[in-house]
Amino acid sequence: MTNRQRPCDPASGDGPTSATDPRATCRIVTGTPVAVGTSANTIKCQGGRLVVQNNNSGPDRECTQRHEEQHKRDWETRYGPDLCVGVTNGHLPVGGDGYAEFLRQSECRAYQVGKSCRQTLLATASAADRPLIQRAIVRDDAQLGSNSCT
Numbered sequence: 001m002t003n004r005q006r007p008c009d010p011a012s013g014d015g016p017t018s019a020t021d022p023r024a025t026c027r028i029v030t031g032t033p034v035a036v037g038t039s040a041n042t043i044k045c046q047g048g049r050l051v052v053q054n055n056n057s058g059p060d061r062e063c064t065q066r067h068e069e070q071h072k073r074d075w076e077t078r079y080g081p082d083l084c085v086g087v088t089n090g091h092l093p094v095g096g097d098g099y100a101e102f103l104r105q106s107e108c109r110a111y112q113v114g115k116s117c118r119q120t121l122l123a124t125a126s127a128a129d130r131p132l133i134q135r136a137i138v139r140d141d142a143q144l145g146s147n148s149c150t
């Protein structure tokens with residue numbers, strides 16, 4: 001898997017192999033599968049495919065889904081579309097060169113997508129649901145701050 005190349009996507013968090021070559025390709029990163037908790041909202045490998053595990057049963061469930069779907073896109077870009085082939089169910093490939101920065105950028109995109117979703121939801125939410133959605137937006141803002149998102 002380490003020798004395969006793909007068109008470079010600047011949004012993926014890993015850089016082109018050549019900063020000056022417009023046809024530059026990005027190397028697909030090989031991750032190390034680790035087990036994810038069953039109670040987490042996350043992405044994971046299941047049946048050889050990358051899927052979202054969404055345990056949010058609240059009124060903003062769809063926004064958690066969008067957050068995790070952003071991670072799914074970022075993981076597939078970094079680790080390649082076959083990243084779950086042969087991986088144990090409930091595990092997720094992580095790590096590799098530049099992982100901390102990749103994760104930071106992915107969280108920035110994911111929390112921004114989730115926050116936008118909740119702001120839209122808030123406009124039509126019932127009075128009973130609003131406090132929970134508001135608290136989730138405060139949480140999203142805190143995460144955008146702690147991840148130094150711009």
Ligand SMILES: [Zn+2]
Pocket residue numbers: 067071106107110111
């Ligand atoms: Zn996340």
